[in-house]
Amino acid sequence: MYYRMIGAALIALAAALLTGPRLIRYLKKLHFGQTIYELGPSHQQKQGTPVMGGLMMAAGILLGSLICHPAEWDGIWDYILPLLAVSFLSMAVGFADDYIKAVKKRHDGLSPWQKIAGQVIVSLGFSLYCYFSPRIGSAIRIPFTGSEWDLGFFYIPVMTLLVIFIVNSSNLQDGLDGLLGTVTAISSSAWAVICMIITVTSALTGKNAAGGAATAGVFAMSMAGACIGFLRFNRYPAKTFMGDTGSMLLGGATAAIALLLRQPMLLLLIFFTPIMSSVSVIMQRYYYKLTHGKRIFLMSPIHHHFEKKGYTETQIVSMYAGITMLLCLIAVISVCASF
């Protein structure tokens, strides 16, 4: 299984690097350039950068995780298909949005209700799957302890909302060159390490309780490889943006791993900065309404606040990467401490 994890990362990296230049050329020919509007401070020079670069990560994740899937450990049906389904159906919603914006050159894309409807279908379906799966169920693990918390029937609405929240957080964080790609490269690596630890310890103790950790590990490694490959084209100055296509793919994939491993609470650590992006938007909106026009942040999501404060894009990416790395280490420690 360990060699498969390495294979998955390398295949995904190669797939992203090889499809990259072609994809960018193709998207440019189709004039799928981003129409930059009022979303970010002084990003006018980014007009025309092709969006939907996320498709190269999709290619990487798909190839890496299918070719290296550890079929002798976990069957096809229980883990890898749900993972891929959530990721790629989330991506489909983002893709529809990007496609409408790019082709019709309108800013609005899908209507908010269409987006939410699509996301509810995906996340409700996945929560139901986890709830009824004999290998997952309604109990989630509590970090740092060996104990679990059985949510019972509430598992379904809570997890449905959580998946939607994570997908949209991921989407909101995607606003600076290399930002979400870097954060997700680190967070996927953390998931991969957690899967390794679960696999090693369950092999040592003889309990065959790894429960999908092998599959999730291969999947997370292919995510990490795909993100690192994508950053080759997305780091500042970006040659392509991942678009809603990419950000919803990464958000869906991250949420799916967390639920399969029964570790959704770890998202608070591992996916802290995207969650912070969401929370900053919500705070800004409510504060604005409550005070009839005052703002907490110069601009939300909070990475634009830092931009307005005078930080450069690469400085903000570096800061987010540092925070994510530390919190991911704490997440890995929390798993070790639970044995």
Next chain:
Amino acid sequence: MYYRMIGAALIALAAALLTGPRLIRYLKKLHFGQTIYELGPSHQQKQGTPVMGGLMMAAGILLGSLICHPAEWDGIWDYILPLLAVSFLSMAVGFADDYIKAVKKRHDGLSPWQKIAGQVIVSLGFSLYCYFSPRIGSAIRIPFTGSEWDLGFFYIPVMTLLVIFIVNSSNLQDGLDGLLGTVTAISSSAWAVICMIITVTSALTGKNAAGGAATAGVFAMSMAGACIGFLRFNRYPAKTFMGDTGSMLLGGATAAIALLLRQPMLLLLIFFTPIMSSVSVIMQRYYYKLTHGKRIFLMSPIHHHFEKKGYTETQIVSMYAGITMLLCLIAVISVCASF
């Protein structure tokens, strides 16, 4: 022990962040600015950036690893003192070099022979310590397998050379804003994760064979925290450089962890990019001599080659970070696969 690892990282982070601004102001007052000469392409605008910023990492590593040292697991003498000794004595050589350059405003600092003599004393002493320590000895682990390779008496010269090589590799890689800091933040995190895995597995199997992994883990976490804190001031555009002070500290600390865990072969993966920097310098020099004046790279170390090729500093840092991250994941996998 796990909570101590978190504590070490947070204390080191806080120490670096808090000492940073004061240290930079103090160094500026002393006119300890870097005198930029022919080392990098078009770095003239960096003239005067204070060097020896590495001292804030030293504060972080010292405080983090001493306050959180897991004395109930490993004694003081066996592991933490050798780790600190190698790190800080390596740093002392770099500090002497920086100090002479800064005070005397000469480019040459210590003579090459003085530097090498200092490094030989430190690394020979440490290799002898490891060789004679009943808990370490002359056998090193072979990655991906459970087996070991007993170098016998050859352990001493091989490891002496290795430590010198690693310290100088680290020193050579330190040439772009945030480069070595980012690479070492990732590599220290990898060491910390490896230490966690060794500790968890040896606790589960009942063999109390963690052999210093708890101490090395706390030490590695304080390195990671210190590097992340330092990057706050060293990321592009850098407010301070770590100097030989910092790069030799990080190189010494990395080599010391590798030898204590009996995993020096993993340096090839975890510390690949600094090693690549060294190798590129050696290749360039020999090729130049052999061909009487031709060059393989536009400039060595190889990160300056990429700069001359038109990549920006932040692009090169991002590339090195991606490579380091993938190789570190493979290193962690190699440890899991050896059980």
